[in-house]
Amino acid sequence: MAYLESRKNLAGSAGGLAGLVLTFTGVAGAYWPVVVAGLYGAGALIAPPERPDPPDFPDPSAQLAEVRADFERLEAYLSGVDLPDAAAGRLGELTGLLSALLDPDWAPEILARDPEAVHALSRAVRQDVPEAVDTFVRTRWWARLAPGQEPPERHLEHQLDLLGAEALRLVESVGEEERQRQRTLSQYLKDRSE
Template structure:
């Protein structure tokens, strides 16, 4: 789920973020305090400190979670929904470890969704649930919980839950890939036996 972007696009995105807006409002309050003379010679520290505090307490920008209208397991629709999910995930800020797990899961799901591989309805349903429900919900819940966890010291780190969820989802996708590999191996063995045993 890696994306390439121009260097200044991250700056523009931050300029429009809630963190910058909250920080700017608090920084302006610091300017007001400085103009009254209450901050004295330390006014730059007051303004900078209030900006930083505002940026830290601001709720994070949370991209809208994609809504998938179709619940069916048609491969073409599922591939389109997977592309939508990728667009959503590219906008979400995640810890490095969680992003690595998500990238591994992404690569495996992409391979499984190639036409002609997954035909078993149960396997298709599992992949559809991963794409349309499990991954979006795991990521959105993490983004919401991460902000609130700042105000509750000693709470379990939300990124640990996210990493565990993504690991479990990857293992499920691996089980589908393993089943496909075994089925193809059996198919190859049957064909080998057929070729070797048939008469001229």
């Protein structure tokens, strides 16, 4: 059935119809079956090959929805982890930034235009934050067995500071894009009024 709708069959059928026209006008003569078959074959051979459909990857909006769902699971995990006050404060600031970026009413169309931002959010939610917290929890247990080591809280706070700075850069990038859109619209309206 797929061949019947293919480009090769359609081009061959057009060639075969041309052969029938030649037959009915008397040009093909007694060799009309060979002419019709030959024109069908020629049409099928010169037709462009079928192109496979490109893969259907999810668009950034769908990816953002998945990251939002993962962020909810991350928040549930983080609510059950006992952290020192300083680290808990830094983690609260970071999750607040991530929550604002993932807010469906605030920036979905802006982020959907920037696959790098979607990737950065996905990496932060799915890998960086859970790994930093989980590593702290496991290292804290070992630090209790061997006191005198560098406290794992210090590493966690440093990691959260770095992740927070990365999230702030992402917020600034998204904000700059919106400011640029506003400047462009102002310039367009100014040019239009002149």
